[in-house]
Amino acid sequence: MRQIRTLPPLPKRKADTHKGTYGRVLVIAGSAGMTGAACMTSKAALRSGAGLVTLGIPESLNPIVASKLTCTITKPLPETKEQTLSYKARHEIIEMSQRAQAVALGPGLSQNPDTKRLVLWLLENLGGHLVVDADGLNALAEEPSILNKAKADIILTPHPGEMDRLMGSGQTSSSRVRKHGQRVKVVTEFVKKHPNVTLVLKGHRSLVAHNDRLYVCTTGNPGMASAGTGDVLTGLIAGLWAQGWASAFEAAGLGVYLHGLAGDMARDVAGECSLIATDILDTLPRAFVAYGKKSHA
Secondary structure: OEEOOOOOOOOOOOOOOOHHHHOEEEEEOOOOOOHHHHHHHHHHHHHOOOOEEEEEEEHHHHHHHHHHOOOOEEEEEOEOOOOOEOHHHHHHHHHHHOOOOEEEEOOOOOOOHHHHHHHHHHHHHOOOEEEEOOHHHHHHHHOHHHHHOOOOEEEEOOOHHHHHHHOOOOHHHHHHHHOHHHHHHHHHHHHHHOOOEEEEEOOOOOEEEEOOEEEEOOOOOHHHOOOOHHHHHHHHHHHHHHOOOOOHHHHHHHHHHHHHHHHHHHHHHHOOOOOOHHHHHHHHHHHHHHHHHHHOO
C-alpha cells in the first residue's frame, strides 16, 4: 500500500459564483437526547465550504434543531414513538438525497430497531457519495454484507471499537485495532474486501485507506477524546466531498488533517483537559486559513 504524504490544495473561489457551485449536503442524524450530534455534523458541513446543508430530523425534534441552526435547512421526517427516525422516512430521504452531492448518515440516530432497519435500507439503496458514522456503523456491523450490495461510494469513519464490531470480532481484535502496525494491516485488509469503501480509522494518527493508498494523519491531540468530535469530522468530510474537487480519499484525508489541525489550535487556547467538540467547530475557519496559505505557498 502506497503511503500518501501530500494532500490537495484548497481551490480558490471564482468571483462569479453562488451557493449551488459548492455542493449540497444532506445530513440524516439525531434522536431524542442526541440533537447535538445532528447540529454539530450540520455546522461542520457548512464550515467545510459546502453551499447548502439540509438536516433530516425526527419531526418532533425539528423545533429544537431549528432553534440551534441558523444556516441549515431542517426537514421534519416520520418518527417512531421513541422520537427516532422511522423506516417510513426512507422514500423522503431518497428523494432529498437526489438533490445532494453527499449524504452524512448516522450521528445520534440511536439503535432503535425501526431506525436500524431504515439505516440498513438506506445503505443498500442510496446512491452517490455517502459518509457513515456512529449509529450508522452500529447498524452496519449487524449486516456488513450490505457493503457489497451498496450503490454508493462510501466513506466509513469508525473509532477502534466500531472497527472491531465491523470486523465481527471480539475484544482480542479490538486491541489489535489499537496497535499502529496492526491498524495498518486491518485497514488494508478491509478496503481490499470492499473496493467501494474509503476507510477512516480514527485515533492517534488516524488512518485513511482506499484501494492501494494510505494516509497517516499528523495532526490532532488527546484533548480531542471528547464526545462530539467525531460528529464534527463526519460533517467536515461530507462537506469537502460534496464540493466536487476532491475524491473520497482526498476528502477523507483532508478532513482528518483539518479536523486535527483545528483541534491543535483549540488546544492552544482551551488546553487538552477542557477541549470540547464545539471548540473544534469554532476553530475550523482558522485551520482552513492556515492550510490555504500553506497549500498555495
